[in-house]
Amino acid sequence: MGRKHRETITGATYHIFSRCISRLDLLKSSWIKDLFLQVISETQEKYEFELNTVIILDNHFHMVIRTTSSCDTISLIMQRIKSVFARRYNKIHSRTGPFWNERFGHKIVEKAKDIVKYTIHLLWYAAYNSVRKGTVTDPRNYKYSSINAYLDKTFKFPLKITRHKIFKNLGRTFKERTEKFLEYESIYKEYLSKKTLSDLKF
Secondary structure: OOOOOOOOOOOOOEEEEEEEHHHOOOOOHHHHHHHHHHHHHHHHHHHHHEEEEEEEEEOOOEEEEEEEOOOOHHHHHHHHHHHHHHHHHHHHOOOOOOOOOOOOEEEHHHHHHOOHHHHHHHHHHHOOOOHHHHOOOOOHHHEEHHHHOOOOOOOOOOOOOOOOHHHHHOOOHHHHHHHHHHHHHHHHHHHHHOHHHOOOOO
């Protein structure tokens, strides 16, 4: 049986995640994380899409991507990011074999029962990976996360981050949006103590 065909929808928001082979910490070094950011940046220049958030951990990553072109599908975008990075990593380390554990996983945000709640929780869920892993106590302090783009209008990140349209609908001004976004963080922190994002059913 062939691999299940991946659903591609122009204008859809995808929660993307993928792990290193055997869940090894192959992304642990800062310069390797920087290399991964560089590959993503090059892909942003090559293809048309919105990167709404990204976090790179030691053995996996999360991204939220909104596709904006019928030609540049999520499969095309992610195939380039993962394959180019794997080739460069293997070349640098004189290594052969797969870098990634599996095909990238994805969920389409617009299929959630409550799209607004799911999207905002998803942004915080991705950011709080660094806290759950014990790397930092506050997701704002993790270098390889773009969450501060939603908290600070002047925040500079190595990649172009497009704030999701649902965030933009939280208020009339950036301050109003951020205040509402922080309310969701408080709710999420309570939620985090007893549930995971998978409990937000589609």
